[in-house]
Amino acid sequence: MHRIVLVVVTPVMSFDVSIPYMVFGGVEVDGAPGYTVLSCTAEPGVVPTAGGPDLFIPHGLEAVRGAGTVIAVGSGGEPAHPEALRALREAADAGARIASLCTGAFALAQAGLLDGRPATTHWALADALAARHPAVEVRPDVLYVDDGQVLTSAGAAAAIDLCLHLVRLDHGAAAANAVARAAVVSPLRPGGQAQFITTPLPPERGTWLAATRAWTLAHLDRPLTLKDLAGHAGTSVRTLTRRFHAETGLSPLQWLLHRRIDRARELLETTDLPMNEIAWKSGLGSADSLRKHLVGRVGLTPSAYRAGFRRTDG
Known part of the structure; x- marks a missing residue:
């Protein structure tokens, strides 16, 4: 049975600590548990958390010895306990697989385990990670990074993705998918997928062009131009552009492209339409154009997006 030990570094969020228990604790291999999971910390006992209930962690860092996988959880970017850093280095030297969830990457970086490696x-x-640890190749726009012995994840949901990735590596896709179904999460979000930090549009701040925006959404399959939008609004292109930016924070064409991509994502999630038809219905023109814009927006090809987010009954 694979033994996983969490090295808890304060400050820590209780949710982050719970993720490995939820994911790895749900794995069964031939009817038996696939993993044992326990937590340890430099100063065992009650550990305060950020934004949640305190944790009781009875195990000290000696629990790390003999672990197959060691996961650093927490730190919030703060300096980690020197003994925790030593335990992480010793685990790596002993051949354990090393990982971090969210800000646990700072602990790995302080231990020197990310030098010369890509990480997130x-x-x-x-x-802040890049500034404090210039030897680390920080990748800020991905969900997780698998660099062999050392793996790192972005925050919250991305930590679930990394843990599922580890299950997939150890026990195959079927085991990972079973855990994902139980947790009601997507079974496959590749590490290179964007963290979606740029996806939300700015909040709309006015209604003068609301009718034109609604009309545009109803005609996304058309090759709309600035003149088309201005004609519907009954104004000049110059006034349209100025008012559009004031109300949405974007130019008309930027806003239109965002909405076309959103429509394409909706169709990928809810239909089995071929890619060329999705591109046409969303106004993106061709399957190649759909691929280019979706990869640029969310970091996934249309087929990968559909595989990960396709909605099914039940």
Whole structure:
């Protein structure tokens, strides 16, 4: 049975600590548990958490010895306990697989385990990780990075993705998919997928062009131009552009492209239409154009997006 040990570094979120228990604890191999999971920390006992209930962690860092996988959880970017860093280095030297969830990457970086390696963390702290540890190749826009012995994830949901990835490596896709179904999460989100930090549109701040925006959404399959939008609004292109930016934070064509991609994503999630037809219905023109814009927006090809997000009954 594969033994997984979490090295909890304060400050930590209780949710982050619970993720490995939820994912790995749900794995069965031939009717038996596939993993044992336990947590340890430099100072066993009650550990305060950020934004949640305190945790009781009875095990000290000696629990790391003999672990097959060691996962650093927490730190919030703060300096980790020196003994925790030593335990992480010793585990790596002993051949254990090393991983981090969210800001646990800072602990791995402080231990020198990310030097010369690609790694990620929560996008909001990616710049700080890069500034403090220039030897680390920080990738701020991915869900997780698998660099062989050392793996790192972005925040929250991406930590689930990394844990599912480890299950997939150890026991195959069927085992990972079974856990994903039980947890009601997507069974496959590749590590290179974007963290979706740029996906939300700015909040709309006005209604003068609301009718034109609604009309545009109803005609996304058309090759709309600025003149078309201005004609519907009964104004000049210059005024349309100025008012559009004031109300949406985007130019008309930027807003239109976002909405076309959103329509394509909706069709990929809810239909079995071929890619060329999805491209046509969303106004993106061709399957090649659909692929280009979807990869640029969310980091996934249309087929990969459909595989990961296709809605099915039940």
